[in-house]
Amino acid sequence: MSTLKLSKTEDIEVFIDPFRTKIMRIMKNAERPMTVKEIADSMDVSPAKVYYHVKKLESIGVLFIKYTKEINGIIAKYYDFTADTISLEVPQTEDAKTAVHSRMTKLYGSYFDEAKQKFYDSITPKPQDDKNEQNIFINVKNSLRIAPGKAKDFWRDVKTLTDRYRCSDADAEVYYLFSFMIQTKDGAGQAWKSHRGSAGKKAGTPAEKKP
Numbered sequence: 001m002s003t004l005k006l007s008k009t010e011d012i013e014v015f016i017d018p019f020r021t022k023i024m025r026i027m028k029n030a031e032r033p034m035t036v037k038e039i040a041d042s043m044d045v046s047p048a049k050v051y052y053h054v055k056k057l058e059s060i061g062v063l064f065i066k067y068t069k070e071i072n073g074i075i076a077k078y079y080d081f082t083a084d085t086i087s088l089e090v091p092q093t094e095d096a097k098t099a100v101h102s103r104m105t106k107l108y109g110s111y112f113d114e115a116k117q118k119f120y121d122s123i124t125p126k127p128q129d130d131k132n133e134q135n136i137f138i139n140v141k142n143s144l145r146i147a148p149g150k151a152k153d154f155w156r157d158v159k160t161l162t163d164r165y166r167c168s169d170a171d172a173e174v175y176y177l178f179s180f181m182i183q184t185k186d187g188a189g190q191a192w193k194s195h196r197g198s199a200g201k202k203a204g205t206p207a208e209k210k211p
Helices: 009-015 018-030 036-043 047-059 094-123 151-165
Strands: 003-006 063-071 074-081 085-088 135-144 174-186 189-201
Touching (some): 003 009, 009 094, 018 036, 018 074, 036 074
8 A cells, every 4th residue: 555645834735625635535435537527527616626626636746647538539637646545744843833733624624514514404304305215313422431542443443334334336325424533531531522423315415425
């Protein structure tokens, strides 16, 4: 498994962007190289906007043109990731840490905003709701106690479970899954606080797959 390391502050700032994160999630879910138009169609935005952000990711070595194909007389460029994983090595300077922290705060905030909107959309009555069953699952743990040193194992198991049920079949039901876990103080000792929720609908609705 290959890893791309980003260590320049300006490169990390380019990478940590809500819109570009969405682009990368769509490409990861597709599990194949994609054109700018394909990404734009998936996001319901203009190809010009996607092209700008794809070129930014290409400029820092995250994406590259894997191959081209002529489609109706037009040369289509198919983009893919240059590495399996990406590692951020933030320079240990106050300016760099402040800049990256600001970017990360904005990025994480976008995750919560997206999840909140997905949830509100899922509980808003729609004409087709009478015909299509709606499934919403909520699991909130205000205090989840885990043995010392086992939190990473737990989170890895959560990801493994998610991957186990992932299905790429055309008739697969589509759900949006949002989860996070932070270490907090709870009572006399330390505990892990975990909030996990998913809101989803049948395939063919605006619900989005988890990356």
